[in-house]
Amino acid sequence: MKIECNIDGKALSLSVNSNKPLSLILMEDLGNQSLTSYCRGNACGNCIVMVNDEAALSCLIPAFRIRGAKIRTFESYQRSRQYRDIERAYKATGTKPCPACYNARTLIIESILQDQSGAKQQNGAPAAKDVKLDKEKIIRELSLNTCQCMDMAELIQIVEIALGYRNRRRRVRRS
Amino acid sequence: MYEGVRSPLIYTPRSIGEFSTIIARHSQAILWAGGTHLMSRSDYYPGEARDGIIDLSYMEELKRITRNDRYVEIGAMVTARQLLSAGRLLLPPILQDTLRSMGTQIVRRQVTIGGSLCISDERLSLSTTLAILASSAEVKRYDQGKVTTHWIPIAKLYDKDGRLNLGSKSALLTRIRIGLEFGDFQRFVVFGDPIRRSDECGIVALQAKREQNGLSEVQFCVTFPRKAFHISKDIESKLSGSALPIHPEKVNTLSHELVAELTKMHSTISDLQLERARRIFESFLHDLNSQSLF
């Protein structure tokens, strides 16, 4: 099946099996180095990519569902300004995820930041300055990735700090 | 394309009418809703879908949410995330808790209501909760060119082991209907990891009406994925009509009766799962008791 889509900023026409998982397409057909997992249904949470600006598990997306989609892997995401907020948060806390889950965890945090900073507010209103963090919700989101290299307290701290950087950057831009 | 692995043909009906035409010709085709369960099987790929795949995501009529005074109807292709955000004001709290328990936001964007209910051999959170709410599913059966529509209570969609039975090999669950009258006491607990360790998991849901220090219309369901889908009419009837607070001895007796029932009807449930389910059930009753004191 021929599938046209945009992956990491490149318009591609892929010739793959229609039911091939996106994670395998990225790893095997495109040689994407930022994905290193195919857990065969164990829900490891290590194959996160951005599909149409929303985080998704690429092992659960078949080729026939990416037609016309804009896909961003960590390879292109790490060049973005949004990534800097999280990278700075890692530096500020002195801890970061291990090499195995770094990419996926970072994209999960990005998804949380997008949600928390109200980037997707339906009415288009700017995000509230000090949105109270729903810690339970964040813990649930972070538990999507099963790697045990970090504990939740550290991850929550990183999310809080990254959110602070993100909101400050937005306020500076607006003003 | 690779020799030995034929790329499945993808059919994309845009209406139920088009779907009927396709399913008549390809009765063995795989119905694809969110695809999360299908793709999470360890032997999913490479695998063949000889009769093709019917992608339901283009059928707009399956994505609607409508309501009136008595019930809300949800299309089978509505995702868990959509339902959670749209249904905040009208869905019972227990259903909202259930939807939140279905993975994370990232996963809920893909999980569909219909897909979750139609997993053939594994019952998870949504089936359990809908079984205790006054909910039913519209199922269209396609047999030898004829289409028949049936409304089936969710609790009757599954056998005691939790296996799905839509009444026909070619059937489509199009929408579910949830009554807007529900009890004021609702509890829902999942223990274990239903995705990664479904063998050790259990789901318990209970709802009841509290009136003048008494219980009525108790509905209770306990599920062990792949092992049991258990609705205990006996326990429901013993609890309905009980005065609050329920005596601790009765709480103890009922919880052990539940274990006895489960052991008798489902031999594959482990000791640990049974003990956890029993304790959760007991804690629900203790909760009822403590609330009745205020």
Next chain:
Amino acid sequence: MTEKRPPTPKLGTLTGLIVRTTVAGAKIRHITLPTLDNRFTVVGTRDIGGTNRVKAMVNSMPLFTSSAVSYKGQPVLAIFGPDSESIELAAREVVIEYEAEEGQEGGGATPYTWAFGSLEEATAVEGVQSIERTYRYGKLDTVNSTLSRISAQLIGGDLHITLPTQWPHHVRETVAEVTGHPKKRIFVHCESFHAPHDEMLLTPSLLAAVAALGSLKSGTAAQLFCVISSRRPELTIKRKSWYTADGRVHGERIEAEVDQGAALLFSDEMANHLAAGLTPIYDLEALSISITFTTSAKEPAHFHGDLGYSDAQACTEAHYNTITKLTGYNPLTWRLKFLTDGGNHAIKTEKSAKLKEILEDVSERSGFLRKRAAYEMQAHMKVKLSTFLNYSRGAAIACAPGISGFSSECRQMVQQAVQITLNPNNKVEVNTSLPASGSSAEVWKQIIKEELAIDRGDITFIEDCSRVIDSGPVVLSVAIGRMPQQIKRACALIKEKRFVQPLPICESVLSPRQSSAGGALFTSNTWVAIALELQIDAILLQPVIRSVWATIAMSKAPNEEIVRNKAHQSIVRALREAGGVLSYTSNFTIDIKIVSEGEQLPSSISSAVRAAVNSAFQSAVEQALGSAVTRFPIDGNVLLSAIRGKS
């Protein structure tokens, strides 16, 4: 400096998959392969030009099997093809017929023994009582899903292997021995990895050999995508201790059995690590340890984060916590009374006074004594673990000396080198096969910076794999234990010659052996003390950790922040693997205090932290349940058995 990247595989790279046995303890009668065209390459035992073995010090295990099946999942052959779908389908069509074989459960090997004192005399004391317990440390349920890519490519007679590995030298040796390709023409390019359980120690070598066979046979590049995991050796430790009412333990007899699965690898050295952990640091007149290694029809198990020291030490501490209770002491007072210098004949430690200080410190910070006394009263509760009124909490304390590296008796590991070159313009080049990224490398840079007064930015690591020297396997905290000593020594040698000799000055330092003074197997200059509080969730039957306090005594660490993070990670990982659930309420803390004194480079704390945390966890669960817990990890089934009175 431009980053040199290994050659990227060209189009036409074959992807491989290893076909494995589906049964254990049988014999392969016949293998039927599907008909495959010339796009596929199959490699098996017949394609091995060298030896069909993967060595590990003195022992070895087969690469492929064509007859005896030692364990389920043993490699039989590998299929290489144009893409993953084709090889997956081809592999499904491979039929392996088995026939029954006589039971292979092994054992009967001569046990390793250590002893001091006379048990006969020690147990003849008047009024002596005994306690005997059997502790079981079973396999962990960790699921690893990371795919590692191992590729092999022949370019102009040179075989390039790219993979993650803890032991590049071993990869080169194994590929050379299996394929028969000259070692000088094999180049190993290391990728970054995360291997908290030493997953990347031996398996990558095995996979590299398979990929190399595929590449050599097909004449094109070959790669494998595999999930690489490791299995923890299963330990059964039977301890019998003789004690008197005054709390003194007079003698102890320990019998340990280690199930290493299908192959006995690193057993000699593992015995030393186990002995070090099993020997208590408390006053003891006589001790007898016997360790037997057995085989079984399971995957080989050896390194798993360490070589068994943390499990053995955890067992010791948990056992002595039980003894303190039997003798009417609280665990802190008992330890303060019976800790002596030179008590542990297996580890030459720092003065016990330091340990006593940090035990008191951690006890005070955690309120251990008060909590422990309160929780002891719950033993009087009529209904424990009631869903109505849950009062099932536990608090415990434990300690351990930190060790790293191989023991003083390990002769099989050839001494590993690290080389430092001071170039003109004050540029320093470090030559080592150990990974040059991560917190350990930061520590090395810090040492070089301080010793040679060089900017961090002027310190580089050699990446050209043809020049990299063998610094040994990355195990047993070598990167933070042994390496800093070697680097410091090399810098000292350079300092002597600096401004005297012309640049460049190059110094190589071999790994130091552990001092065997007094017959000790290890030397330690760090102490770890842990206090832990938990609660059993009476509804879900899970141990929920409320808080953890740690006090670590060590000589001046090059970077205390790194030590703190490492300790934090070790605590979290240990608790999760032990079966604990970390509670994220606002009261939950992991409070780590580091007490630094002295100028020596400190020994690693990872194994000690793991040991102390595990034993504190075990003891706290025992107090919460009010019954003995001797199986590890502690999951819901263990708790349920304890509640129902079954051991």
